[in-house]
Every structure is written in C-alpha cells, then in structure tokens.
Amino acid sequence: MTEPWNLGAGLEDRVVLVTGAAAGIGKATALAMASAGARVALLDRDGDGVHATLDELGDDGRHLAVSFDLSNTRAIEPMVKDTAAKMGDIWALAHVAAVLRRQPLEEVTEEDWDLQLGVNLKATFFLNRSVGELMIAAGTQGRIINFTSGSFLVGPLAGSHVYVASKGGVVSMARGFARTYGKHGILVNTISPGQIDTAMQHDGQSPESVAAATESCPLGRMGQPEELAAVVVFLASKHASFINGATINVSGGAIMY
Ligand SMILES: NC(=O)c1ccc[n+]([C@@H]2O[C@H](COP(=O)([O-])OP(=O)(O)OC[C@H]3O[C@@H](n4cnc5c(N)ncnc54)[C@H](O)[C@@H]3O)[C@@H](O)[C@H]2O)c1
DSSP states (O other): OOOOOOTTTTOTTOEEEEESTTSHHHHHHHHHHHHTTOEEEEEESOHHHHHHHHHHHOOSSSOEEEEOOTTOGGGHHHHHHHHHHHHOSEEEEEEOOOOOOOOOGGGOOHHHHHHHHIIIIIHHHHHHHHHHHHHHHHTOOOEEEEEOOTHHHHOOSSSOHHHHHHHHHHHHHHHHHHHHHHTTTOEEEEEEEOSBSSHHHHTTOOHHHHHHHHHTSTTSSOBOHHHHHHHHHHHHSGGGTTOOSOEEEESTTSSOO
C-alpha cells in the first residue's frame, strides 16, 4: 500500500533543535516541527518569547525551552550537550536565529561588526560543529539546516553591509560542513529567504522601502514565515535524503538563481 503523503515523514518523535524560536521564521519552524510530530528544543535569547512559543505548543513535557544567547559562543557546546542529555539524540538542527543592523556604511563600528559576525557566522560554526559531533558519536544520520539571505548573492539592500558579509560566510561554511559530514550520512543545507514578513524585515526600514522591495518580487508580496518553515520541515524529513550542500532560494522569484 502506498503511504499517504506527509511532508514531515520521518520526524515523528525525533528531537529537533530550533534557534530563533521566539519569533518570525524560527517560531513558525518550531510550530511546524511540533505539528510534524517532532520533539522540539526551542532556543532563543528572548526567554519570555521562547516560553510563549512553548506555551503555544502546549507544554506537555515533549518540548523544551532553551533561553540562550548565541553570542556566548564558548557556551554553545555545553548547551548542545545539555540539550541532548535532557531530550535525547538530536536528529536535526534548524538554525534560524540571526541579527541584522541596518546602517549607512560610514556608521559601521567594530561593535556592529563583532555582534553580527559573532551571532550570524561564528555561532553558526560552533553550533553546526557541536551538533555534528554529537550526531557522529551517536551514529545519527541527521540534518543540519542553516539560514542565509538572498542578499548574500545580490549584495546589501537597505544598509545591511555587515550582515550580508556574515550571510555570505554562512553559505561557504555550510558547504564545508556538507563535504565533511556527508561521509557520516549527515546532510547540511542552507535556506536563502527573500523578503519575509517578520520583525527583521521591518526593523530599520521605512514603509516605502519595504513596499518598493515587495513590488520587485514577481509575486508582488512578501513571504510568510510558514512558507519557510515548510521548507525546513521538508529538508529534515526522509524525503530530502539526497539533498546536501544546497543553498535553497525561497524568495518568490525576487532573486532568481
Ligand atoms: N525576514 C526576512 O525577510 C529575511 C530575509 C532573508 C534572510 N532572513 C533570515 O531568516 C532567519 C530568520 O529571520 P526572521 O526574519 O525570522 O528574524 P526575526 O528577527 O523576526 O527573529 C529572529 C529571532 O532570533 C533571535 N535571536 C537573535 N539573536 C539571537 C542570539 N544572539 N541568540 C539567540 N537568539 C537570537 C531573536 O530573539 C528572534 O526571536 C535569519 O537567519 C535571517 O537572517 C530573513
């Protein structure tokens, strides 16, 4: 008998660590993973926000809130080990959290540079490696899903000079993880969103600038967080077993590659 189609097939009772789970795409991903049957470790620096997401899931003990600031890169490895000790072997990492400061080029400071590269790139390295090493030790042929931005390809829009540098680094670095971990059966991919209707999209931009970007998308609208969450669920599911080292463009055609 043919199995009924199920986007999240293979995720039932698997442990998935989702970063940025208090808001936007990370929150939508946490909700989508839970509805696919996964047990979700919800990480965010916004402790109240991550507990609110946990409440939405119905805290029946299947899920865990992890209040953690990824700029504390030295604490990432112990945090990942502690999460696995509490929840069991991690099947998938959906690393969604990032920080964006829009500013004119001439106003960028070293602190802006350190914050955005620290959270968006350095933390991504230590998070990927910490989860990957646990997967290798446990023999888990799991999934790592990172987030870049379409701006990694087309360059900074609306003052995101440092952010796009960090996001270009994510694409290159994730390819290295995909090569290294592929032989262990661990698949590493990167999602590249276009303009998505979240706080990050609106912060520091005028409504006119947001509207102009929206008009440049052939679909004439922004994406919704759930439209990204669906791609994360697919990449973590058994259907995506031959996708590795890919950068997946989810921009409604605003950027075509
Ligand atoms: N929204 C867009 O239009 C867009 C476009 C391209 C790429 N992206 C990427 O998609 C991903 C999700 O973006 P979003 O729009 O949902 O962002 P968002 O700002 O709405 O949410 C980001 C979440 O990450 C958390 N976070 C930020 N810094 C953190 C830290 N140091 N430690 C722990 N948590 C931290 C925030 O508290 C927040 O809950 C990001 O990687 C972003 O770069 C978004």
